[in-house]
Amino acid sequence: MYLEAFQQQLLPGHAADRSHRLDYASRFERWDDRAGVRRKPRRSYEAGGGPGLGLFFPPELYPVALHPLVAARGETTVHRLLLQRLYDYLAFTTELESVAVIPVAIKISRSRSGLPLPEHMQADAFKIVTDEAWHAQFSDDFARQVAAETGCASQNLAGTPPAFLPRLDELRDRLPAHVRGVESLLFAIVSETLISGILAGIPRDGRLPQSVREVVRDHAEDEGRHHVYFRSMLRHLWSGLTPRERRAIGPLVPSVIYAFLEPDYARAADHLAAAGLSAPESDQVIAESWPSAATQAEVAEAASPLVRYLQEAGVFEDARTHEAFESSGLLDAGPSSRSIVADGAPLLCTPKEFTR
Numbered sequence: 157m158y159l160e161a162f163q164q165q166l167l168p169g170h171a172a173d174r175s176h177r178l179d180y181a182s183r184f185e186r187w188d189d190r191a192g193v194r195r196k197p198r199r200s201y202e203a204g205g206g207p208g209l210g211l212f213f214p215p216e217l218y219p220v221a222l223h224p225l226v227a228a229r230g231e232t233t234v235h236r237l238l239l240q241r242l243y244d245y246l247a248f249t250t251e252l253e254s255v256a257v258i259p260v261a262i263k264i265s266r267s268r269s270g271l272p273l274p275e276h277m278q279a280d281a282f283k284i285v286t287d288e289a290w291h292a293q294f295s296d297d298f299a300r301q302v303a304a305e306t307g308c309a310s311q312n313l314a315g316t317p318p319a320f321l322p323r324l325d326e327l328r329d330r331l332p333a334h335v336r337g338v339e340s341l342l343f344a345i346v347s348e349t350l351i352s353g354i355l356a357g358i359p360r361d362g363r364l365p366q367s368v369r370e371v372v373r374d375h376a377e378d379e380g381r382h383h384v385y386f387r388s389m390l391r392h393l394w395s396g397l398t399p400r401e402r403r404a405i406g407p408l409v410p411s412v413i414y415a416f417l418e419p420d421y422a423r424a425a426d427h428l429a430a431a432g433l434s435a436p437e438s439d440q441v442i443a444e445s446w447p448s449a450a451t452q453a454e455v456a457e458a459a460s461p462l463v464r465y466l467q468e469a470g471v472f473e474d475a476r477t478h479e480a481f482e483s484s485g486l487l488d489a490g491p492s493s494r495s496i497v498a499d500g501a502p503l504l505c506t507p508k509e510f511t512r
């Protein structure tokens with residue numbers, strides 16, 4: 157088992173047999189001066205002095221909190237729901253880092269991606285591992301502090317996994333055996349190129365507690381570097397794949413994007429039930445808060461920087477892949493009235509800051 161874990165690659169086959177490229181511009185040269193883990197303090201949550209819980213999460217980013225059936229139950233219900241959304245966001249971050257990003261970055265750093273990557277690109281992956289462990293740790297730590305201060309714990313005490321995990325399992329089962337494993341690298345590329353945009357708005361939201369904004373800002377600053385790294389990783393991955401592999405993988409990329417960005421409906425239903433809504437009321441709130449056409453448009457908008465990188469990497473040269481993107485609505489990005497936050501968690505999206 158241990159030897160197998162050591163030898164396991166993200167992509168099967170001999171890396172040296174794959175075509176490789178040398179281009180890579182590191183954004184980690186001054187990592188020791190810039191990384192949050194080196195330079196930022198532990199953030200302490202302190203309750204504000206005002207009455208009630210206050211806002212812990214922007215309600216516009218969690219539309220169920222704005223639904224009339226929820227609003228009718230009063231401000232306390234809305235605020236409790238938004239506190240739960242903050243817990244979901246923090247738990248999502250911790251699980252994303254520990255289950256999805258760190259294992260992939262570790263493999264890259266130990267030359268077991270299965271791709272022939274430049275040496276310093278592999279070395280930089282180790283810095284990403286350290287960054288992500290810090291993000292996982294401070295998100296978990298902050299959630300514990302908020303629970304202790306508010307006396308209102310996360311309702312997900314059973315530790316139900318975030319929706320992206322079963323979605324990825326389902327997707328892995330659909331991949332042909334000769335490329336199985338690549339979904340982990342693809343998901344890292346998707347989440348790492350989109351999360352920076354997702355994190356961009358919250359630090360500027362003056363309605364939220366200062367420490368919540370600082371925790372998100374600390375994360376966003378590191379993710380700007382990761383974004384550039386994984387954009388480059390996409391180019392290396394796609395040029396390293398054989399045409400047969402590209403044809404097998406390409407049509408499934410939209411599902412990887414949706415696995416990350418689509419709202420976690422089951423988690424929202426749990427929160428609505430805890431807020432006292434009946435099952436039919438909860439179904440109605442979810443259906444009306446995330447109508448499928450509007451949600452598809454929001455996912456397309458949130459994914460638009462990545463869609464541009466996929467185009468640059470030549471992913472759409474395969475007709476079936478192009479078709480899959482078209483039918484999933486991902487080529488229709490236009491300005492959306494609302495933003496989406498990945499848990500599948502759309503947060504405010506201003507990705508241009510990171511896509512220059």
Ligand SMILES: [Fe+2]
Pocket residue numbers: 253287288291375379
């Ligand atoms: Fe992170």
Ligand SMILES: [Fe+2]
Pocket residue numbers: 257288348378379382
């Ligand atoms: Fe990251």
